[in-house]
Amino acid sequence: MIERRPLLSFSSHVIMVIGIIAVALPVWITFVAATHTTERMLVSPLPLLPGTHFWENLKMVLFTQEFLGTTRAPVWLSMTNSLIIALSIAIGKIVISLLSAFAIVYFRFPGRMLFFWMIFITLMLPVEVRILPTFEVVANLGMLDSYWGLTIPLIASATATFMFRQAFLTVPDELLEAARLDGAGPLKFFWDILLPLSRTNIAALFVILFTFGWNQYLWPLLITTKTEMHTVVMSIKQMLEVAEAVPQWNIIMMTSLVAMLPPILVVVLMQRLFVKGLVESEK
């Protein structure tokens, strides 16, 4: 805005501050809770300032298997699982949808529109809807308690294909024609021109898909039985469910804190790439 009205800028600042508080307060409380002892967290009023047990709690969360009498995967392991799953889903989805969007947009083959609509229709069937048949298939293929079973059903979906299709449609035909005259075959065109031009889309999608994969709860819960295959999101939920015992809030909050880090890291790192991409490329 070019206008400078003090009242307006004051009130917009107030709104922003309120917004920031609304978002940041829970995170702050999580952080504070993660720095106290279990006992302190059971006494009201709850602390609002950090305590001194941060490192202790962190160590316990990352490496202890015993938790209120039950064994569970230490958080470093469930974090690794989550990381492998989230990365596989994000990368797998991006690779597959780049290729299928490329085929749909740039090749004329019989049944092209049929395939497009078939892919498109799966948009309406997220994992939650097709969960029973999918479970059946995965179980029959012997993929329970494996990374394959955890990732493949989540990789197969159409959102990303659809997005890349739209992105490819905005690339001018002349670029393809110029590349053809320059002696680039279909794969060279894909690799040398289409892929670099889709960088920003890929980065954006990676952020979304990584978070999507990281936050998966229902599907991993269903198909994993061994504790060493658990994801970090599952661990948090399980810590809350220990029967006949008071929840150890400091430990739970520390786990949440640790679990929040990778998605934040991805957003921060990818954001730099986005901005760079936005500034540098132009169609």
Added chain:
Amino acid sequence: MASIQINNLRKTYDGGVQAVKGVSIDIKDGEFIVLVGPSGCGKSTLLRMVAGLETITDGELFIGDRLVNTIEPADRDIAMVFQNYALYPHMTVYNNLAYGLKNRGFAKAEIGKRVRKAAEILEIGEYLERKPRQLSGGQRQRVAMGRAIVRDPAAFLFDEPLSNLDAKLRVQMRLEIRKLQKELGTTSLYVTHDQLEAMTLADRLVVLSGGEVEQIGSPIDVYEKPASTFVATFIGSPAMNLLPLSKDDNNWKLDNSAVVDVKLSTDLAELTLGVRPEDLVIEELSEKFDTGLHTALKVTAVEPVGAESYVHGTIGEGSVDIVVRAPGKLHFEPGQILKVTAKPDKLHTFDMLTGKRIELQGTLEIA
């Protein structure tokens, strides 16, 4: 470098649109051919068939002595400059120029040499490390040209390469393209709908209309002897005046009414008479020609365009509009009657039905 032979080329699109209906052109080695015509006449389609970007429905296309109908674009040894440049946005200027050479397996050193030479010719040497978006329209245009010349192809194809530039730059680039083409001696096929661009660039013009060739010839030939009323009105600005005449008791009449004083020796009872605006002379301002065309013009408007003026008016019963191009700043009132006259050798005659040019034997009798 090579000749290009276009034999009865046809293109029918999937929807049944006949975009090109049997076009034949013999392009000599090193010649600059300009395809010109109104929008939708099939210029781009023809050019793209030569490039290999559009399949050929029927006919034969030779580049050099090779039949290339089914050869891939990259293997036809041609380079194309697109209207919107089609530069690769994520590559530097250097890589834009080098890409085609890399794909053809040229050695790094050779690529570097060629790119730098092309950059020098086009004066884009200092931009080699920039991305296309960091360049002005004119500079992008040069890069697009550079991408064509580094390959040293048998022929250049241009599809309205200057239409995205402003008027001044267009004139400048026009001259440069012409100069460059003469220096390199590369056979060129150039599409434009701008008749001025066509006239100034071409060794020979090909005027297209509705997917068919109306006329092929040097710009001067096409201008001085248009093969049809279509060409006559398309080439030249303002357009040639056309007067539908019919003979009645040895008098030529306009619209079967007003008598027009023109001497033509022909047996035809009907024809279209053409006369260019600059060939019409206002009697009040200069001499009267004894023979030729004499008629009275009722002024409707005068457009001063600097060094000259376009005098618009009607003749006959007011049904036929004509334009006179006269030097100087002129002032006439609307409604004023002027006598206009044209020399006999400046008159063009066309068949009224087909629009084709007719050469009258011993065209005009002396009065």
